[in-house]
Amino acid sequence: MSTIDILFYEVQEAPDEMLEEVLDFVRFLKAGRFAPSVSVPHPGMDEDEVVFDKPRTIADLANEQRAFLASISQPLIDIDLSSQE
Amino acid sequence: MYLPESRREVSQGDVFDHVALLSVTEPIGNGELNVQLREGQAILLTHDCEYDKPSNLWVLVAEIRLISEIPTGNQGHIRQYRTRNTFYLESFTDRLPESYVDFRRLTQLPKSVVASLVGSNNRLASLTDEARLALQRQIAIFFGYGR
Numbered sequence: 563m564s565t566i567d568i569l570f571y572e573v574q575e576a577p578d579e580m581l582e583e584v585l586d587f588v589r590f591l592k593a594g595r596f597a598p599s600v601s602v603p604h605p606g607m608d609e610d611e612v613v614f615d616k617p618r619t620i621a622d623l624a625n626e627q628r629a630f631l632a633s634i635s636q637p638l639i640d641i642d643l644s645s646q647e
Numbered sequence: 648m649y650l651p652e653s654r655r656e657v658s659q660g661d662v663f664d665h666v667a668l669l670s671v672t673e674p675i676g677n678g679e680l681n682v683q684l685r686e687g688q689a690i691l692l693t694h695d696c697e698y699d700k701p702s703n704l705w706v707l708v709a710e711i712r713l714i715s716e717i718p719t720g721n722q723g724h725i726r727q728y729r730t731r732n733t734f735y736l737e738s739f740t741d742r743l744p745e746s747y748v749d750f751r752r753l754t755q756l757p758k759s760v761v762a763s764l765v766g767s768n769n770r771l772a773s774l775t776d777e778a779r780l781a782l783q784r785q786i787a788i789f790f791g792y793g794r
Contacts (some may be wrong), residue, residue: 613792617727620648623781630787642702 660774
């Protein structure tokens with residue numbers, strides 16, 4: 563059961579006199595003062611990781627990569643690092 | 648996004664199951680480190696040219712996580728490739744549910760481990776050429792794009 567599920571349950575089951583308290587809790591959550599990861603065992607997705615405003619597709623990304631590859635005008639040189647193993 | 652059959656040779660973008668994934672933690676912040684190994688799914692990041700070098704004994708993989716672990720409101724961002732630290736993976740057969748690559752969780756493995764995963768039927772899929780280009784682009788965005 564997720565945090566939101568619990569919240570909905572609480573709202574539905576709350577007696578009228580508790581409604582304001584529940585709403586306060588909702589406002590508390592909306593204000594971001596409650597860690598949203600309590601039900602997600604994962605580092606999650608920070609908002610600043612969403613860097614593109616518009617949806618992108620595999621084709622969009624592939625075309626950008628093609629453009630990048632085409633922009634490399636000189637062959638790159640690899641050196642043997644095996645002696646550092 | 649996937650080839651109907653995995654490529655004949657191991658390639659960048661191949662997806663593997665039962666991969667040993669490494670994590671190092673500092674549980675109580677006193678400099679003492681815990682090293683943990685666990686199994687999970689991962690995608691091969693090492694480029695084919697690098698993989699093919701006999702002198703190179705190592706590969707780099709990134710952990711694959713279930714998209715269902717992400718809060719619902721953010722799942723769409725991942726599916727639309729709007730995020731910097733992930734690469735969305737469609738589901739493919741019952742062994743690869745809808746997932747994403749987490750570029751923050753990388754593990755270095757001996758190349759021989761990858762070969763043994765192939766031998767034990769733990770290579771789940773190969774990306775198409777188009778999807779591999781997209782993966783390369785997203786790797787560059789993760790390491791090269793600040794905000």
